[in-house]
Structure formats: C-alpha cells, structure tokens
Amino acid sequence: MRVASGSLVLIEPYAYRLDGRHQRTLLGLARVRPGTLGIAPNGIARQTAKGLREVRAHLVTGAPGHRAGVLLRVAGVLARLSWAGQRVFRCGRWPHQVVVLARCLVEAAALRSARRLVPDAQAAVILSASEALHGAAASMGGMPHLRFVHAAGTAEGRCVRLQGRLARRAERRVAALCATEAVREQIASRFPGVAALMRVAMVDDGRCLTEGEREGGRLDFSFPPAAAVVCLVEGWCPHKDIAVIDQALALVTKPLHVIVTGHPLEEQILGRWQARPNLAVHIEPGPLSEPVLRLVYAAADATLLAWHPGTAGVAGPVLDAARYGVPLTLSGHDLHLTARLRSEPWVRLFTAGDPHALATALEDLVRQPLPPPGQQAPQQLDMPTAKEQAAFLTRAAARFTTRGPEC
Structure with a gap:
C-alpha cells in the first residue's frame, strides 16, 4: 500500500x-x-x-x-x-x-x-x-x-x-x-x-430527520397517532444504569411504547418489561445500520439515556438527538452537561440513579411530548x-x- x-x-x-x-x-x-x-x-x-x-x-x-x-x-x-x-x-x-x-x-x-x-x-x-x-x-x-x-x-x-x-x-x-x-x-x-x-x-453532517421520515417511522412500527414512544438505543454498556430504568418502568402507570435496540441486551429484564400491561416493548436486537437507526429515532417521541451517577461523558444518543432532531430524556450524571442542557426545551432531565424521578419524566412525556431541538442544537453541544x-x-x-x- x-x-x-x-x-x-x-x-x-x-x-x-x-x-x-x-x-x-x-x-x-x-x-x-x-x-x-x-x-x-x-x-x-x-x-x-x-x-x-x-x-x-x-x-x-x-x-x-x-x-x-x-x-x-x-x-x-x-x-x-x-x-x-x-x-x-x-x-x-x-x-x-x-x-x-x-x-x-x-x-x-x-x-x-x-x-x-x-x-x-x-x-x-x-x-x-x-x-x-x-x-x-x-x-x-x-x-x-x-x-x-x-x-x-x-x-x-x-x-x-x-x-x-x-x-x-x-x-x-x-x-x-x-x-x-x-x-x-x-x-x-x-x-x-x-x-x-x-x-x-x-x-454534524446536517442530516436532520424530515417530517416524512417521522411519519414513516410511526407507520412502520404501527404506532397509533397519539401513542407515547421512547427509544433506548445501542444496547446496555457498563455506563448505562439499566437497573434504574427497570425500576422506573415498573412505576409508570400510563401506556408507553418502548423501542429497545442494540447489543448486548438482557433477556430476563426485557421479559419483565414485556409482561407489564401498560408497556408495549418493541425489540430490534443487534447493532443497527444507519437507515434503521434513523427509522427508530423517527418513530420515537424521545430517546432515553440513563447513566450511573458520577459518570462523566456525553453518550452518542445525546449527540444523535441533537443531530437528528429528536427530544431527549436524560439523567443528570454529568454536572457540566446537565448545566448546558438544563434550559433547553427539547430536553427533560431527571436525577441520576433515581427511578421515581425517571418515572415522573416518562409520565410527563406521555402527557406532554417535548418539542424537537432546533437547527442550532448540534452547535450548542459543540459538534x-x-x-x-x-x-x-x-x-x-x-x-x-x-x-x-x-x-
């Protein structure tokens, strides 16, 4: 070469x-x-x-x-x-x-x-x-x-x-x-x-989701027009606080659709979620190609990210949310990131490690969906x-x- x-x-x-x-x-x-x-x-x-x-x-x-x-x-x-x-x-x-x-x-x-x-x-x-x-x-x-x-x-x-x-x-x-x-x-x-x-x-490649893609994503998953949908992407890495998500979903009383993607996934936990009457769980196992990932984000009212308290960093789904134009439900694990996003209308923050706070955030999403981020969101995150x-x-x-x- x-x-x-x-x-x-x-x-x-x-x-x-x-x-x-x-x-x-x-x-x-x-x-x-x-x-x-x-x-x-x-x-x-x-x-x-x-x-x-x-x-x-x-x-x-x-x-x-x-x-x-x-x-x-x-x-x-x-x-x-x-x-x-x-x-x-x-x-x-x-x-x-x-x-x-x-x-x-x-x-x-x-x-x-x-x-x-x-x-x-x-x-x-x-x-x-x-x-x-x-x-x-x-x-x-x-x-x-x-x-x-x-x-x-x-x-x-x-x-x-x-x-x-x-x-x-x-x-x-x-x-x-x-x-x-x-x-x-x-x-x-x-x-x-x-x-x-x-x-x-x-x-930032400037490829925000279009309205046509959003409509197509909802249709592809057969979601009712008024259904509340949250996506949990990229599997369960060590930084993610799956336990707090598990506990929060047990507390949610309103109907909620959850799209779970990626690898690895814990089948036992997914089985618990699928058994809960108010949850509709849609599983896309394994890594997803870019077109399929766009479809998942297009179908969701928000993407969910929960990291363990004290973990510093900005995960890919946070940057994806800004780049694709998807609202975000985010744990306050990183104080600097939290301070930067606290006043953003497209972000709903909850206390890291607190399942009750996450359950409240998810029920708020059901009652009142968040607006999508504006075109300046990637620049606000220094992309x-x-x-x-x-x-x-x-x-x-x-x-x-x-x-x-x-x-």
Missing part, C-alpha cells in the same frame, strides 16, 4: 459495528481529507469500507507487521477472557479491567501499524479511545497521537494502575480530546502528563463540521503531540 507522506491517520477500533456513529465520523473526516489512512484493527463493516473507497481513502484492517500482530492477538485473548469472566462473575470488577488492557493493546497495534505505513503522519487520531492507559498505548504503539475520550468513570484496578505508571513518560506524547468538561477534569486529574482539552468527536474537525486535528497534533521525550 502506498500512502502519501503526511497523510491524516484515523484509527477506529469499533469500525466493525453497524450502529453508524463510529463509521460516521471516520467517513466524514475521510471525505474532507483525500488520501486519509483509515485503520480498523478489529475489522470494518462492509458499507463503511465501501464508503472509504468511494472517497479515495486508504484502508487497513487488522494489524500488518509482526509486533502489531502479536499485540492484536494478545488483545483478542484478553477480550475472550473478559467475556468469560463477565458470564461467570456478573458483579466482579476484574473482567472490565481486562477489557481496559485489551483495548490498550488494540490501540497500540493500530498505532504501530500507522507508524509503519505513515511514519510522518500529519496526525494520528484514535476516534474511540479508552479512558485509561493513554501513555501505555503511545509507548507500545511507538507513536504520538490524539485520542477522543467519550466518557470517564471506570475505577482502575491494581494491574491497570501499574501499567499506567510504567508508561508515565509517554503520556507527554498524547493529547486526550474529551467529550465534556467533566471528562476533561477527570482525565487531567488522573493523568497529569496528558494534555486534556474538551472536544466532541462526532461531526463541529467535518471540515472544522479535520483542521482542528491537524493543529492539535502539531501543538500537543510533539512535547517531551520520544515514546
């Missing part, structure tokens, strides 16, 4: 997913920077690969080179070990610590591939980075880089902390681009050597255009990843 000197390198560990968000940013940036090298260490969805070819970007899947290949294979072993641990020790913390280590190795493998293919890259950027082991990824990958950190809140175990201390010097070759001010504060406190600043990863994002990444790489000793 012949990649032009000084190309932009974009690394997306989750490019294999079909949920659209990870691919959207990758494709958007590649479109405005011809010759971009996209690295998908864990594989890539077919439509995303096709989109990269159409915009004349280069694509690498896996990890070319012996050292990068070894890192990726070890990461695979750790990922399978974590999966098995989660099945056996549902309440244990160590399986997630193994995931953190595995993600670090995946990032390192991708960075080592980037160093081999474009040693003088204009900027190397991990679009969906881990919230820990920033220096370790740079040290093992042998390349300075920018990394988008979408959330923070995971407690680090002893092994993760030790690995981080061993790579402390390499942190000065990394800049963390944080989704909210609360994430930036946590990263700056836990990793003082890392340059931390606020920057949203997702780009840049793809052209603005690419220019920023180039400037940031020149400023923040040339400091300190070599990795």
